[in-house]
Amino acid sequence: MTSTDRTHDPARRSWVESANAPECDFPIQNLPWCVFRSEDGSSRIGVGIGDQILDLQAVILGEDDPVDTSALGGVVTCALTAPTLNQFMGLGREAWRATRHFVADLLDASSQCRDDLLVPMADAQLLMPATVGDYTDFYASRYHATNVGRMFRPDGEPLMPNYLHLPVGYHGRASSVVVSGTDIRRPHGQLKPDDGDPVFGPIKLLDYELEFGAFIGEANQLGDRVPIDDAMHRIFGLVILNDWSARDVQKWEYQPLGPFNAKNFASTISPWVVTIDALAPFRRPGPERLPEDPPLLPYLQPSGDDVLDVTCEVSLASASMREAGTDPVTLTRGSLADLCWSFAQMLSHHTSTGCPMRPGDLIGSGTVSGPEKDSRGCLLELTWRGSEPVDLPDGTQRRFLLDGDELTISAWCESEGARRIGLGSCSGVVRPAE
């Protein structure tokens, strides 16, 4: 296990009572970051604790009964009063760790209760935590890649020859990364019927992809590679990611340069960034390779506990289910630990040319699928291109997403000897094409 410290002590409690409930996603051991809209309309940085948000601007700039923030230093306090997390992300892990200790001590049960620094989550609008400069999406689940290969190339090897040698990815579109709760408008696209000429219209095969996103913290300069043993130190934290996908567009457009419009209309992230520091009790060595897999080149050899053991669940509620008050139906349960490439390997490979990464850049894991049918991370796999539809409690079936569907991904970490922490959830409702 990666080294933990007193901020991970499972016995630690907060004076924010809701944080001490056993099933709470945001106990004092977590301390995830967010940006929220404050009462005065400004964007502020916050930390999740129980069902409350610690308002960092109130902590740092509050004039009534001021908090002593001298331990943080001017650079950190300046970054924490910015309207996004980018500046703080860029400060690097010593600053992140010192701030984590400061916030944990402020919220500790032994400290003075400071309700005046809190904003109830129920009253807050959560915003994008950072300005995403560049977004890259990988393809790191061999189960997903194998299933997709079998569907689209039934006569060939399911995995392409490069797959086990390097983490495959593509440069995505940062401008359409949106925060959880944003409606997803069904896009238009160029579609090619099997028996006719291309047509333009609303897409028919709308899908989700269960993924995680890693926010890059400390930058590397143009020309500098990030070695694999430094890669996890450069990652600030994790969000849940839903890479909404237009399968009919994808099928027609993807050769020879890969996904384009099939992936550029919306990618939803959860608003809470759970730090790599908070995930320390849930890191494992790896990823493991099979005995028959080819050897890795040295720059991709795992050097530490790079596997993050995060459990995730996807659920769907149609418009009529929500109207009837029916519980969402669970589609998938998976684990980030099932990926065959780690975020450290992805970052190391991404920068192996000297490509610079900047604070707030986002790396997507690719669809998280496991070996079992109920751990397939998208409808394309789950319904095997629509041939095995999913039954919903309202009597309808799903091959792909329909207008009105609400898709939610939640995620959490559990490990013996550690306090359970959660990543919250990532949701979006599909709206009709216009």
Ligand code: CA
């Ligand atoms: Ca994807």
